[in-house]
Amino acid sequence: MSYPNRNNPYTFDEFLEWRNEVDFYADDPFIQAAVKTYTGEAWQEIDRAARGFSPKVSFRWKDIADNIAVPEKRPYMVYFDAHNHRVDRIVRPTETLIMEKEVFSEALFSNKTPKWEKLVKMFLLYQLGEACIACPVTCTEGLVAILEQFADTPELNAILNHCKEGVDGDFGIGAQYLSEIQGGSDVPANVLEAVKEGDAWRLYGTKFFCSATHADYAVITAKPAGSEKVALFVVPSWLPGNKEKEIRNGYTIDRIKWKMGTSELTTAEITYNGAVAYPVGPLDRGVANVVGIVLTYSRLTVGLSGAANMTRAVREAKKYSELRDAFGLTIGRFPMVEAQIRDMEHAAQRTTAGAFKPKFPQQSICIFLKSKVIVTKWISLYWEQAQQLKGLFL
Numbered sequence: 046m047s048y049p050n051r052n053n054p055y056t057f058d059e060f061l062e063w064r065n066e067v068d069f070y071a072d073d074p075f076i077q078a079a080v081k082t083y084t085g086e087a088w089q090e091i092d093r094a095a096r097g098f099s100p101k102v103s104f105r106w107k108d109i110a111d112n113i114a115v116p117e118k119r120p121y122m123v124y125f126d127a128h129n130h131r132v133d134r135i136v137r138p139t140e141t142l143i144m145e146k147e148v149f150s151e152a153l154f155s156n157k158t159p160k161w162e163k164l165v166k167m168f169l170l171y172q173l174g175e176a177c178i179a180c181p182v183t184c185t186e187g188l189v190a191i192l193e194q195f196a197d198t199p200e201l202n203a204i205l206n207h208c209k210e211g212v213d214g215d216f217g218i219g220a221q222y223l224s225e226i227q228g229g230s231d232v233p234a235n236v237l238e239a240v241k242e243g244d245a246w247r248l249y250g251t252k253f254f255c256s257a258t259h260a261d262y263a264v265i266t267a268k269p270a271g272s273e274k275v276a277l278f279v280v281p282s283w284l285p286g287n288k289e290k291e292i293r294n295g296y297t298i299d300r301i302k303w304k305m306g307t308s309e310l311t312t313a314e315i316t317y318n319g320a321v322a323y324p325v326g327p328l329d330r331g332v333a334n335v336v337g338i339v340l341t342y343s344r345l346t347v348g349l350s351g352a353a354n355m356t357r358a359v360r361e362a363k364k365y366s367e368l369r370d371a372f373g374l375t376i377g378r379f380p381m382v383e384a385q386i387r388d389m390e391h392a393a394q395r396t397t398a399g400a401f402k403p404k405f406p407q408q409s410i411c412i413f414l415k416s417k418v419i420v421t422k423w424i425s426l427y428w429e430q431a432q433q434l435k436g437l438f439l
């Protein structure tokens with residue numbers, strides 16, 4: 046029961062004070078146990094790296110990610126400069142640029158960064174949600190993976206080096222544009238045209254869903270003129286020396302889509318009108334290579350980021366349920382709330398373990414399939430699909 050009070054004393058402060066102190070790694074025994082279980086002999090090294098990295102994500106970048114996730118800070122386009130030059134500038138908040146620089150400077154894809162360290166750091170990063178970081182990180186991972194397999198020219202090797210090791214402290218960022226207006230899943234139905242003009246390949250046509258539009262490079266599917274087979278290209282957003290001059294590489298950003306979520310990151314519609322493109326792999330194996338390598342990384346990230354998002358969501362929901370009262374009782378003591386949070390926690394833990402486990406034994410897949418949690422199903426299904434697709438295409 047309560048009496049009227051014109052100065053309603055309700056406050057979130059106790060919850061927020063707790064939340065501001067949570068270290069995503071040091072305060073999460075489950076992820077520590079997962080690292081210890083799965084990383085084998087490397088675990089002490091990985092554990093140390095995670096403990097060093099986690100405060101940056103948990104405090105500094107979390108605050109930035111919170112700040113930029115408001116409608117007032119949505120990125121927007123400036124199409125022309127003051128002197129009538131088409132620039133197609135994507136304007137993003139300064140905080141985003143600072144965080145992006147700091148995150149990519151971690152050199153996640155460098156030869157010097159052990160694979161397990163990269164995975165744990167990505168898990169921690171993905172607890173920020175999208176934040177204009179998650180999509181470009183996974184796209185860069187896919188770009189690096191495809192180039193590691195196929196980079197055979199000075200241009201492609203320079204791009205690979207920019208993304209992996211950085212150039213003068215600046216790390217290249219990747220994107221991947223497959224979807225066209227007539228269908229996203231159906232990549233073989235792509236109609237974007239690639240034309241060999243002299244020594245260079247150039248692209249003509251449109252892509253309809255281009256996320257991480259600010260990236261330095263995009264992996265793009267297109268059909269060479271006269272061919273029904275899709276080829277794969279890497280397209281720099283600016284040719285060397287042109288980024289500072291804001292001269293894009295033969296394309297325009299026609300529109301950025303109005304999104305309900307993940308709006309810190311732009312998703313654009315693009316028209317190519319002669320963009321210089323570097324072929325990657327055999328011209329008739331574009332679908333095989335993009336699915337087998339690039340999309341496999343994206344799909345595994347869907348699982349890893351699902352695990353990370355759930356981990357943070359359930360941690361915060363659980364704490365809040367210990368502080369919030371309704372009908373004279375702390376809500377976490379209502380059996381249905383308690384059970385729901387327990388279910389969510391188990392789903393987050395199963396998904397995390399699934400994302401860290403190097404191979405799925407049959408038993409785990411059975412447990413996943415019995416689970417009613419869609420995201421957990423996703424992981425095993427995507428994993429199976431990825432394995433099948435790898436088998437089919439590689």
Ligand SMILES: Cc1cc2nc3c(=O)[nH]c(=O)nc-3n(C[C@H](O)[C@H](O)[C@H](O)COP(=O)(O)OP(=O)(O)OC[C@H]3O[C@@H](n4cnc5c(N)ncnc54)[C@H](O)[C@@H]3O)c2cc1C
Binds near residue numbers: 224304
């Ligand atoms: C916010 C956002 C950002 C995006 N960013 C990018 C990006 O950066 N790069 C990029 O390339 N794409 C991007 N996409 C596009 C996205 O990947 C596509 O939406 C997706 O591939 C599905 O394509 P579609 O929407 O054209 O649906 P369709 O291909 O038309 O499919 C619609 C539905 O049909 C059914 N279906 C289709 N094919 C099959 C099949 N083979 N078997 C069974 N059922 C099927 C499924 O139910 C499917 O959901 C983005 C999309 C969104 C919403």
